[in-house]
Amino acid sequence: MFWLRNIKIHLFWKIYWFTLLCLVLYNEYLVHLFHSWQWSQIECLTDRCVRILLVADAQILGNTFDTKLYWPLANYDSDRQLAITYRRALQHAAPDVICFLGDLMDEGSMATTDQYEEYFQRFSKIFIQPEARTSMIYIPGDNDIAGEGSELVKEDSVERFRRYFQGQSLWMLPQGTTFYNVNRISKLMPEKYGNSNGSELFSIVLSHISLLKQTDDYSIQTVKAIQPDVIFSAHDHNSKFAVIRQDELGKNSLFVALNTKRKNRHDIHSFNLIELRRNDQLLEISVPTCSYRMGVMKIGYGFAVLDGDTLQYTILWTSQRFYQLALYSLLIIPLKLVCGQIWCNLLKRYWCWRCRRNRNYLPLHSN
Template sequence: MKRSFCRLPLFWKIYLPTLAGLILYNEYLIHLYHSFQWADLQCETDSCVKILLVADPQILGNTFDRKLYWPLANFDSDRHLKRTYKRVVQHTAPDVICFLGDLMDEGSVANDVQFADYFTRFVNIFSQPTANTIMVYVPGDNDIGGEGLETVKSDRVLRFKQYFNEQDETPIEPTLRFLNVNRISMTLPLNNAPSTEERQPYTVLLSHMPILRWADPFTYKVVDDFQPSVIFSAHDTNPSTLRHIVISLHRCHL
């Protein structure tokens, strides 16, 4: 083997080690390097809850992109997502994992057979780490419709609920709850408005599309009715943080 390599032309002596180095770097070392830059999460109390947010994983479909290499592209993308997810879960050891919509790239246009295949791929990539890990799923426009001029399809909404067991409310502890707010279909959790008499839990709103982007009646109703402590949304490709001191969002007409 060593003699065979020594007999190769100079081009191959340079090209082959370079190719091997690039594969090693891009497939392994780059992920290891970035994982060392992640913050070390330490609980300050015994009652803390670690939450992992997964935004827009969008596993690839097989309808729009039918080039010759699409099976390889899907395989490589799934492998990358699975490996990254596994490393993140090992680093964070989350108690709750929230998927903030667009779980699939072509879920809203998939037929039932395709959707079942996408779901099987999804749960293989994003598996439940332990039996005690709480998994929360929120639909996105690529899952149920609503992107651009595409309408939200009621059968797609029902299908997502059936496959992912989507819930309006997920209570974590007596003092912590997650509420699913769907700006795409303009639907809210039922009978989950906070009481004015009892001690209220820390309320986390989950949505695919940002709630506070528009100052419309839906936004006012969400904030006034549920009085969220924090809102987590996805959809946008640029990360942003909005901080508000909210007493009430009731509008005044002059």
């Protein structure tokens, strides 16, 4: 019967290792391929086409907040997932411009000079520039320069971000589109460039924190000064949008979830910017986070195409990493049990050896 038990154990480990191998293959490769196959493609129809990839709240992890023993592994896994999904998004979108909507680093505002240099090198390796012609636009978030809630903006952090990421107040593309860096945190406002009343000129505002949600004097002044055709924001980590009239700016806008349900998660939404402009309407799209470490289950990248007078937009949803990590945790239980048994046996043998070594023998006869 002993040999039968050995055969059963051997068969169990064969099945176990095969299952673990299949799970690793799926989690680390096939799942990304599966998600990218479902992404909607947007084709250009005119010669004034601008393809835009939107990256929100990447927040690469630092070395200070997380003091657990496994923090190097957590940082490595987060960086690796961001790199894999970002490259998939690049291949699909083939963007002319890539917009990073703030919170590039989790500890950017409080990092030392050496730490910031390390974080910047990690960020640059993850989010590469695909081609020399691709415009890379970076705007800061509260994790980059502070300023959330009652926290004061750190001027040295603002200057450091501008120096490392070549921060600007606006970017002009050859297709006639101007991107504005609007910073609701520091209350800085870029000056309006040219006149965008023509149908071939559009103004796009990039703001880390929403301008239409809980509007204040700064939001109203910014909208009136720039007259944006579309606003892209982040910070809330969720996918949603709002369309309101300019005379209703003082009110809190009602945002509607965008592509969050399973049946419409890959829909393409079209907005006629000229029609919105004629009706004095403002469009703001909040882009979801691309990092699974932000505590939300729906993560991805925004993909927009400004083609003629029409803006088309969809979400490139990526895999839910927490589910994959949970499966890994379940599958390593047998390995934990085996390791525990080995350690128990080693400790037992060591204890018995020490007991035999320290045993005092009494003489059989005494004189």
